[in-house]
Amino acid sequence: MAASSTSAVKARPPGRAQSFQQRLRAGDDLTYAVTFAAALSILVVTALLVYELYVHSALSRHKFGWSFLVTRTWDPVAEQFGALPFIYGTVVTSAIALLIGIPLGVGAAIFLAEMAPPGISSGLTFLIELLAAVPSVIFGLLGVFVLIPILRKLEDPIRSVLGWTPLFQGPFYGVSMLAAGVVLSLMIIPFIISISREVILAVPNDQREAALALGATRWESTWRVVVPYAYKGITGSIFLSLARALGETMAVTMVIGNDPRINASLFAPGYSIAAIIANEFAEAPGEMYTSALIELGLVLFALTIVINGAARILVASTTEKGGS
Amino acid sequence: MSLRLIRRKAVNALMLALTGLCTFIATGTLLYILGYLLVHGGKNLSWDFFTKLPTPVGETGGGMANAIVGSAKLLLLATAIGVPIGFLGGVYLAEFGGNTFAYIVRYVTDLLNGVPSIVIGIFAYTLIVLPQKHFSTLAGGLALSIMMIPIAIRSSEEFLRAVPLALREGAMALGASKSKAILTVVIPAAKNGIITGIMLNLARVAGETAPLIFTSLGNRFWSPGWEQPTAALPVMIYNYALGAYEDWHQQAWAAGFVLLTLVLAVNILARLILSRQAHVPR
Numbered sequence: 001m002a003a004s005s006t007s008a009v010k011a012r013p014p015g016r017a018q019s020f021q022q023r024l025r026a027g028d029d030l031t032y033a034v035t036f037a038a039a040l041s042i043l044v045v046t047a048l049l050v051y052e053l054y055v056h057s058a059l060s061r062h063k064f065g066w067s068f069l070v071t072r073t074w075d076p077v078a079e080q081f082g083a084l085p086f087i088y089g090t091v092v093t094s095a096i097a098l099l100i101g102i103p104l105g106v107g108a109a110i111f112l113a114e115m116a117p118p119g120i121s122s123g124l125t126f127l128i129e130l131l132a133a134v135p136s137v138i139f140g141l142l143g144v145f146v147l148i149p150i151l152r153k154l155e156d157p158i159r160s161v162l163g164w165t166p167l168f169q170g171p172f173y174g175v176s177m178l179a180a181g182v183v184l185s186l187m188i189i190p191f192i193i194s195i196s197r198e199v200i201l202a203v204p205n206d207q208r209e210a211a212l213a214l215g216a217t218r219w220e221s222t223w224r225v226v227v228p229y230a231y232k233g234i235t236g237s238i239f240l241s242l243a244r245a246l247g248e249t250m251a252v253t254m255v256i257g258n259d260p261r262i263n264a265s266l267f268a269p270g271y272s273i274a275a276i277i278a279n280e281f282a283e284a285p286g287e288m289y290t291s292a293l294i295e296l297g298l299v300l301f302a303l304t305i306v307i308n309g310a311a312r313i314l315v316a317s318t319t320e321k322g323g324s
Numbered sequence: 325m326s327l328r329l330i331r332r333k334a335v336n337a338l339m340l341a342l343t344g345l346c347t348f349i350a351t352g353t354l355l356y357i358l359g360y361l362l363v364h365g366g367k368n369l370s371w372d373f374f375t376k377l378p379t380p381v382g383e384t385g386g387g388m389a390n391a392i393v394g395s396a397k398l399l400l401l402a403t404a405i406g407v408p409i410g411f412l413g414g415v416y417l418a419e420f421g422g423n424t425f426a427y428i429v430r431y432v433t434d435l436l437n438g439v440p441s442i443v444i445g446i447f448a449y450t451l452i453v454l455p456q457k458h459f460s461t462l463a464g465g466l467a468l469s470i471m472m473i474p475i476a477i478r479s480s481e482e483f484l485r486a487v488p489l490a491l492r493e494g495a496m497a498l499g500a501s502k503s504k505a506i507l508t509v510v511i512p513a514a515k516n517g518i519i520t521g522i523m524l525n526l527a528r529v530a531g532e533t534a535p536l537i538f539t540s541l542g543n544r545f546w547s548p549g550w551e552q553p554t555a556a557l558p559v560m561i562y563n564y565a566l567g568a569y570e571d572w573h574q575q576a577w578a579a580g581f582v583l584l585t586l587v588l589a590v591n592i593l594a595r596l597i598l599s600r601q602a603h604v605p606r
Contacts, residue, residue, distance in 0.1 A: 031503035032420055038412030039429045042477065045470060046432050049439070052450045107346030115340050116347075124351060126595065131354045133524075133591045134584065135531020137558045141565045141580045142357045145573070186357075189350045217336040240438075247440025249534035250562060274442045274534070281446070282459075282538040297446045301439060308438035312431075 053298045059291035068295060074260040076285065081292035083299055085260045089177060089270035090300075093252060094245040096181025096266065097188055102238060104185075105192025109234075112193065113200035114222045125197065132190035140254035143183040148174040148255060151182065155267075172267040175257035180272070183251045188241035195240060195315065199233030200226060202319045233318030239311030243304045249274035273300045358584070365581025368574040373582070378544050378555075384571040388579055390546050394461070394554035395530065398540060401465025401550070402472050402529055407522055410476020414518075417477065418484035419506055430478075437474035444470050445535035453539060459553040464540025468529045475528065479521030483514040520594045527590040531583055533558035557583050 060068065060081060071082020112121045112128075155172050162168045203226050211221035227234070257269020258279060273296050284290045372387040379386035413433075417426050448467035453459055487510050495505035511518075533556075540554050542563065547554035557579055564576035 027503040028501050031415075031506060035412045035416035035420065038409050039416040039426070039477075041409055042413055042429055042433055042436065042473065045473070046436050048451075049436075049443075049447045049470075052447055053443070056446075056450050056454075104346045104350045107343045108350045111340075111343035111347045115343055124347060127351055127355075129595065130588060130591055131351070131358070133527060133587055134358065135533070135558060135587060137531060137533040137561050138361065138580050138584055141561055141576060142361060144565050145577075146357055146360055186354060190354070193350065217332050219336040219339040220332065223339070243438055247438075247442065249440065249442040250558075254562065254566060274440060277442050277446065278534055278537055281449070282541060294446055294450070297443045301443050304438055304440055305435055308435060312434055 050301075053294060053301060057291055057295035057298050059288055060295040061291075063288070064292075068292075069299070072262060076289050079286070079288045081289075083273070083296055085262050086271050086273040086276055086296060087299070088262050089180075089256065090246055090272040090274070092177050092266070092270065093180040093184055093256065093272060094242060096178065097184035097245045098238065098242060100182065100185035101188045101192055101241060105189045105241070106196055106234060106238075108189075109193045109196035109200060109237075110222060110227070113197045114226060115218060125194070128190045128193050132194060136187065136248060137250040137254075139183055139187050139251040143179060143251055143255040147183060148179055151176075151179055166264045167266050169265045170263075170267055173257070173269070175255055175269050176267050177256060177263075177270040178266040180252045180256040180270070181266070183255055184245045184248060187248060187251060188245050191241045191244060192237055195237035196230075196234045199230045199237060199315065199318050202233070203229045230318055232314045236311045236314030236316075236318070239307050239314060243307040243311060246307070247274060247300060247304045249278050253278045273297075361577070361580055361584060365577040365579075365584070368578040369581055370578070373575070373578050377546070378560075378575075380544075382569075386575075388555070388557065388560055388575065390543065391555035391557045391560045391579070392582075394540070394543070394547060395557045397461055397547075397550075397554065398465050398468055398536070398556055399526060399530060401461065402468035403522070403526065404469075405466065406469035406472030407476050407525075410473045410525075411480045411518065411522075413473070413477040414480025414482075414484060415506065415511070417481040419502075419510070421481075433474045433477050436470075437478075440534075441471060441532055442534040445537065445539055448535060448539045458551075459539060459541035461540055461547060461550045461552065461554045464536045464554065464556065465550075467535035467539045468532060471529050471532060471535065472525050475525045476522065479525065480514075480518050483517030483521060484510060486517065487513045516597065520597050523590050524594045527587045527594075531558055531587055533562050537562070 064071065064081060068081065068083050069087065070084055071080075072084045073080045073082045074085060075081070108128075112125055116124070152172070152174050158168055207225050207229055208221050211225040212218075216224070252272050253275040256272055256275055258271055258275060259269040260271045260276070261268075263270065277293050277297055277300075281290070281293050284293055370387075372385060373389075374387060374392065375389050376385070376387035377390055378388060413429070417429060420426070421430075444467050447470065448463050452463035452466055456463075491509050491513055492505050495509040496502065500508070536556050536559050540556055540559070542559050543553045543555045561576050561579045561583065564572040564579065567573070567576075
């Protein structure tokens, strides 16, 4: 820094202007240095985050190796830990969330971006942005006291239609993977809607106009031209919501039932990675237990990083292609 | 009209109805449950909620005054750490960005933003709670500050970028250095946007629970200073909702009402201010 400012000053004639210039340069350098340090600290914090998770899970990683990911046992007394029941619970609840969330979310996004009159659309969009801001613990509270009673009322109808499948067997106490999946779907719908809507709006207008000029109806232009154009971005929005669903903690913890066993029935309670960390971490007895929980955190971290990374690429590829 | 055209128009109308129905179900369900919370929570709210400590287990009554103060302290700490770093980082990206380093910073910021909050909690735990061997306000505040940084960076960058280039050029044409132009022209021009961005950011972390349950833990009493465990509103909702007492559930509803009203009010205000400005980054 010092070297560059002296060389710049040398090139100029001597005098008062020189010191003025120098001070200006020094101010610029200082601003640059301070803001650069702040930007750099993001990289440091993230690197430190990965490092801490990695180091503090060493005990568990060395003892169980890769088999940690495929072991079903979770026995704190015998200090035998496997992540499979939690990975299973996380994946199943997220899958339910997507199954409900994708049709409703993408359908609503198409409605808001393409089909609805502008007045209705802007009002509803504002509302959905607000819903996306509701804290997850609030969803948990509503899940426990509103959604679970509703699901219990729906138990018999569900059984009479789908009771023959292995997915809806056994007793139903309310807290279950089904309840967790439904709460998650409510949480991700606003995200799918608002991101998909943005992606659809980024499709250039000439695409629509060309389709309409050829005599397509509104729906035909939407379904055959706009949606294929925005396809990647919509997929990206779904990936982003999936990453949120996988890492979602409070709402799931409150309704999933916290049972570390793998059960095919969605009526059965389960456990997710985030939920066991939330429940057990503060009181985890012994270093091995803590270490296993941190390794679960590492697994969750890796999972969401991969999915988020893919999602960002997909969303960017559509909005940059179309937006300007 | 040919039969084919009638069919196509019918499909169009059907899909309009169908996608409209999707929108209706999605927003309707969400509105229903939030309305339920506002009505039910408002009913359970009393003056005691804001002024009294939680009562011992088994006794009814009491409030969550300590949790409200605790949340405020946690947010203060989170803002004090997270906002300066995020804001200055945003200045870097908007004013000096454009190189590979800035690209990497943006990418990593997005990654950090996507890290589940519970993992951030583990991070703060290993960083502060583990060496100190006790839970503290400090650890909770740090966890929240890490959640704030990515959004603070991206929203500051966004609003600084929205300042027209002509303003920068005008300042520099008058002889201002780049730093002078940034400090006296660009940042003041983007001030409103940046402040609203920080408000939205605060509203988001105010509801965060997962990073707090094993950093600031919880406390049934006041928590003086920064070194002790402290109660926080979202954690209280979590604990009370899962508790066995009817009275606790009512307190949880009241707390949920207060938290949600706060978050929604800030969001509505911020979005009204921003409605004709640059779009809000997530």
